[in-house]
Amino acid sequence: MRRRIRKDHERFKRIVKGKIREDLKELIGGGYLQGQRGSEKVKVPIKDIDIPQFRYDPHSAGGIASGSPGEEGEEEVGTPIGADEGDLGSEIRPGSGPGTHYPEVEIDIEELAQIIGEELQLPRIEPKGEETEIKEGQSYRDVSITGPETLLRKKKAFRKGLIRSILLQAGKEEDALPFELPTPKAVIKDGVVPIKEDKEYLYPNREERSKAQAVIFFMRDVSGSMTGEKTDIIRQENHLIDIWLQANYDDVKRVYLIHDYNAAEVTEEQFYQLSTGGGTRISSVYKLCLEKINRKYRPDEWNIYPFHFSDGENWAQDSLERCLPLLVDDLLPKVNVFCYGQVSPDRDMPRGHLRALNKVLAEDEKMATSIISDRAGILSSIKDFLGTGR
Amino acid sequence: MDLRELEGQRRRARELVEKEGLDPYPVEFAIVDKEELDELAAYEGFPERYPHWRFGMEYDHQKKRSSYGGMRLYELVLNSSPALAYLREDNTAVQNKAVMVHVYAHADFFAHNKWYKGTGKSGIKMMRDHAERIESYMESEGVEAVESFVDKVLSLKMTIDQYGPFLQRRTERGDEGGEGNEEGNKIPVKRDYMDRFVNPPEKAEQGGKDLKGRQGSKTGEEVQLPTSDLLGFLGREGKLEEWQREILAALREESYYFAPQMMTKVMNEGWAAYWQSKIMSERGFAKDSEFLDHADMQSRVLGSGGLNPYMLGKRIWEDVKERWDKGRHGREWENCRDREKRKNWDREEERGREKIFEVRSNLNDVSFLDRFFTREVFQEMNLFTYEWVQGSGQYHITSKDFEPVKRKLLFQFTNMGRPTIKVQTGNFENRGELLLVHEFNGVNLHLGDARRVLKNVYSLWGKPVNLKTVREKSGRITQIGFKERDPFRRRSAPEKQREGLLLRCAGSEIEEKKLDLAQVEELIFDSVDYDTVPDSWRS
Numbered sequence: 001m002r003r004r005i006r007k008d009h010e011r012f013k014r015i016v017k018g019k020i021r022e023d024l025k026e027l028i029g030g031g032y033l034q035g036q037r038g039s040e041k042v043k044v045p046i047k048d049i050d051i052p053q054f055r056y057d058p059h060s061a062g063g064i065a066s067g068s069p070g071e072e073g074e075e076e077v078g079t080p081i082g083a084d085e086g087d088l089g090s091e092i093r094p095g096s097g098p099g100t101h102y103p104e105v106e107i108d109i110e111e112l113a114q115i116i117g118e119e120l121q122l123p124r125i126e127p128k129g130e131e132t133e134i135k136e137g138q139s140y141r142d143v144s145i146t147g148p149e150t151l152l153r154k155k156k157a158f159r160k161g162l163i164r165s166i167l168l169q170a171g172k173e174e175d176a177l178p179f180e181l182p183t184p185k186a187v188i189k190d191g192v193v194p195i196k197e198d199k200e201y202l203y204p205n206r207e208e209r210s211k212a213q214a215v216i217f218f219m220r221d222v223s224g225s226m227t228g229e230k231t232d233i234i235r236q237e238n239h240l241i242d243i244w245l246q247a248n249y250d251d252v253k254r255v256y257l258i259h260d261y262n263a264a265e266v267t268e269e270q271f272y273q274l275s276t277g278g279g280t281r282i283s284s285v286y287k288l289c290l291e292k293i294n295r296k297y298r299p300d301e302w303n304i305y306p307f308h309f310s311d312g313e314n315w316a317q318d319s320l321e322r323c324l325p326l327l328v329d330d331l332l333p334k335v336n337v338f339c340y341g342q343v344s345p346d347r348d349m350p351r352g353h354l355r356a357l358n359k360v361l362a363e364d365e366k367m368a369t370s371i372i373s374d375r376a377g378i379l380s381s382i383k384d385f386l387g388t389g390r
Numbered sequence: 391m392d393l394r395e396l397e398g399q400r401r402r403a404r405e406l407v408e409k410e411g412l413d414p415y416p417v418e419f420a421i422v423d424k425e426e427l428d429e430l431a432a433y434e435g436f437p438e439r440y441p442h443w444r445f446g447m448e449y450d451h452q453k454k455r456s457s458y459g460g461m462r463l464y465e466l467v468l469n470s471s472p473a474l475a476y477l478r479e480d481n482t483a484v485q486n487k488a489v490m491v492h493v494y495a496h497a498d499f500f501a502h503n504k505w506y507k508g509t510g511k512s513g514i515k516m517m518r519d520h521a522e523r524i525e526s527y528m529e530s531e532g533v534e535a536v537e538s539f540v541d542k543v544l545s546l547k548m549t550i551d552q553y554g555p556f557l558q559r560r561t562e563r564g565d566e567g568g569e570g571n572e573e574g575n576k577i578p579v580k581r582d583y584m585d586r587f588v589n590p591p592e593k594a595e596q597g598g599k600d601l602k603g604r605q606g607s608k609t610g611e612e613v614q615l616p617t618s619d620l621l622g623f624l625g626r627e628g629k630l631e632e633w634q635r636e637i638l639a640a641l642r643e644e645s646y647y648f649a650p651q652m653m654t655k656v657m658n659e660g661w662a663a664y665w666q667s668k669i670m671s672e673r674g675f676a677k678d679s680e681f682l683d684h685a686d687m688q689s690r691v692l693g694s695g696g697l698n699p700y701m702l703g704k705r706i707w708e709d710v711k712e713r714w715d716k717g718r719h720g721r722e723w724e725n726c727r728d729r730e731k732r733k734n735w736d737r738e739e740e741r742g743r744e745k746i747f748e749v750r751s752n753l754n755d756v757s758f759l760d761r762f763f764t765r766e767v768f769q770e771m772n773l774f775t776y777e778w779v780q781g782s783g784q785y786h787i788t789s790k791d792f793e794p795v796k797r798k799l800l801f802q803f804t805n806m807g808r809p810t811i812k813v814q815t816g817n818f819e820n821r822g823e824l825l826l827v828h829e830f831n832g833v834n835l836h837l838g839d840a841r842r843v844l845k846n847v848y849s850l851w852g853k854p855v856n857l858k859t860v861r862e863k864s865g866r867i868t869q870i871g872f873k874e875r876d877p878f879r880r881r882s883a884p885e886k887q888r889e890g891l892l893l894r895c896a897g898s899e900i901e902e903k904k905l906d907l908a909q910v911e912e913l914i915f916d917s918v919d920y921d922t923v924p925d926s927w928r929s
Binding site for chain 1: 393394396397421426429432433438439441442443444445446447449450454479537541544545546547548549697698701771772773774775776777778779780782784785786787788789790795798799801802807808809811828833834835836837839840842843846862920921922924
């Protein structure tokens with residue numbers, strides 16, 4: 001990339017990041033950060049980053065489009081053709097050209113995590129069990145100014161040499177561009193000899209492979225009262241947790257556990273969809289979590305992060321007599337941090353389960369708890385959970 | 391890429407287009423790789439532009455489009471003499487040939503379409519000068535200050551009088567001698583071809599009766615009002631520092647440079663596609679073995695969705711050529727309703743070529759579409775109009791008929807697809823406030839963006855800024871997909887509900903005041919109804 005465009009590009013990215021920082025609460029509360037599983041990018045709608053112009057209200061202006069040829073008849077008068085103004089017509093208006101409207105910007109998860117980290121002043125996690133090995137990869141994606149002749153980019157060197165020769169011969173009168181350039185043909189006839197500056201060599205990528213790996217246990221209560229708004233809050237919160245841990249570890253595995261009176265492992269999709277009418281017994285999911293850890297995730301190899309969300313209701317007996325012993329004796333020694341979130345839009349005081357936890361574990365550095373009473377509380381809750389840097 | 395072979399192809403391409411009667415500017419072709427092309431595209435093709443984040447944004451998007459959007463950018467050409475165009479290093483031979491012909495047709499259009507007369511021949515140098523000037527202001531005034539000022543000016547880059555240069559050049563050529571002694575009052579302009587319309591010599595007084603529309607300016611000069619050249623007005627009258635005035639003048643010059651390309655997009659792209667197809671296929675510039683590759687390349691360009699200016703323009707050029715070859719024009723043709731007779735109509739006039747060259751010299755998209763987007767062209771293109779329906783929260787197809795489609799088409803190209811905003815006075819209510827008016831054609835202004843623009847205008851004007859507009863509330867639409875229902879049960883469309891609005895920006899706040907219709911009556915220009923919702927949908 002040339003210097004000029006790199007500077008403009010960096011400037012643009014800085015502005016985008018500034019905007020995200022500014023709107024972070026709103027973006028998170030509104031559920032606007034959309035990432036796709038497996039993708040390294042997150043789509044973020046950015047308000048007002050475009051340069052505003054006097055323009056028509058698209059709803060008032062309507063538009064014109066062409067139907068697909070061959071499929072004539074499918075498009076009848078009255079057929080709905082979409083709700084998003086960006087899809088239609090905007091390309092064809094002569095005044096629009098490039099740069100009319102960009103409601104969404106994609107940024108790297110890593111970059112978003114950095115912003116979130118800085119805004120919340122989250123300490124970077126120091127993973128345990130990390131081993132780094134460097135191995136020379138097979139791909140040659142970088143270039144270097146020195147290297148063996150076999151890796152010289154010959155065509156590129158020739159081209160650069162040619163351009164240099166042309167410019168050298170033409171550069172007498174600097175002011176008047178376009179000046180008379182000798183034809184490439186004439187230059188080639190005289191011979192083009194690439195000099196050092198023209199030469200680039202392929203350079204093997206060094207892959208740093210770090211073995212720091214983490215497993216996240218997402219757990220939630222799916223009994224009757226845990227629906228709607230509460231689900232949305234949990235989804236957003238989990239997404240952010242996921243982004244942050246992904247940025248801190250090279251390899252992240254996810255396990256989704258739900259419970260009412262009993263617990264079960266589910267897919268991510270089911271995790272947010274399922275809802276049952278049954279009662280609540282939190283110890284069931286803590287027990288399942290422990291079983292999973294014991295079976296698959298050895299604490300000396302894995303960084304283990306259980307997150308549990310419920311509305312705080314549980315049998316007092318279950319919380320005190322089953323959950324606490326499970327946590328104190330088995331789970332806490334194995335995990336990096338165990339996080340419990342009470343999602344209770346109607347109140348911000350601790351309920352039964354959280355009160356029980358606080359009674360014994362309030363001072364335990366491996367236990368983090370938080371009350372999320374509305375969407376605006378998501379950010380501070382992330383801070384409660386991950387602010388320890390564990 | 392074999393340069394000798396390439397030069398041979400270039401010379402051949404030039405020969406072929408000249409044989410067809412095209413007379414392009416000389417063209418320099420530069421060979422670039424994909425990344426360089428993405429960069430150049432971000433800078434609208436220019437090797438040097440002033441530093442600004444929006445180019446970085448364009449680059450970001452361009453890179454995505456070309457990497458995984460599947461959109462390959464084939465051709466990029468600058469209006470300049472010599473013109474500058476780019477060839478991608480991984481182009482195949484047939485792609486290079488096609489791009490060259492296409493580019494030569496653009497260079498012919500730049501050189502001969504009359505709307506380009508004001509743009510001069512040195513666009514590349516102009517952009518480089520502006521880059522240097524703005525960069526040097528960044529050094530003296532600070533990057534932030536300059537960039538934020540540029541943002542504000544760019545917010546108004548389309549509020550110019552795009553017809554101005556052409557009209558003034560024609561009517562006022564005789565007055566040129568008189569402008570030498572007013573040097574001090576003028577907007578600084580580096581090239582004299584621009585000077586004539588950036589600082590037009592005063593028109594002769596048309597008697598004292600339109601005094602209302604004029605005002606004494608701070609520089610003692612008189613400015614003709616109302617004007618659509620808001621940018622020029624602010625450059626003269628705004629509360630600006632010298633460096634700001636300079637930058638505004640530079641950016642305004644760029645707007646005037648680009649305006650003709652926006653005013654002739656369909657014509658120009660169609661012209662290039664037309665000649666590319668003709669020369670590559672009919673004249674055999676694509677070898678037999680390359681025929682399929684070229685067809686594939688062309689279908690990518692012509693077949694992309696929406697309303698494709700390449701396709702639309704090419705169809706119209708072909709139609710005009712055929713009609714004037716066969717004498718299908720004039721009153722007799724227009725009045726002929728006999729389908730069979732029209733189909734076989736051939737007076738062997740053979741004036742098609744002459745006609746298309748005449749049209750390419752004289753029209754812009756609006757007049758081109760107005761005259762030559764005929765029912766026949768329409769019937770081949772499967773176009774439809776759509777409107778937003780509040781109740782469903784979606785756009786719906788509203789018509790597939792010729793008249794509504796043509797009306798909507800013209801709407802989208804009139805005034806470069808933008809609402810018409812004019813400066814009414816710089817001394818509104820005797821308080822030195824700026825009054826802008828929106829000439830309402832039945833389509834509402836986007837008020838959210840208008841508010842943001844007003845804030846920018848405020849900072850250039852230095853005093854409160856007002857905008858008068860008209861707002862129409864559409865009648866509620868209850869029936870969609872009325873086909874199943876009784877098509878004869880027509881309901882009358884509701885009275886259009888309109889109200890006047892006055893927005894006033896005095897800093898960060900914007901006040902909004904409702905006005906009686908009587909107060910905005912002179913802003914309503916709605917003789918053409920752009921709304922294509924069928925009456926039967928309204929209740």
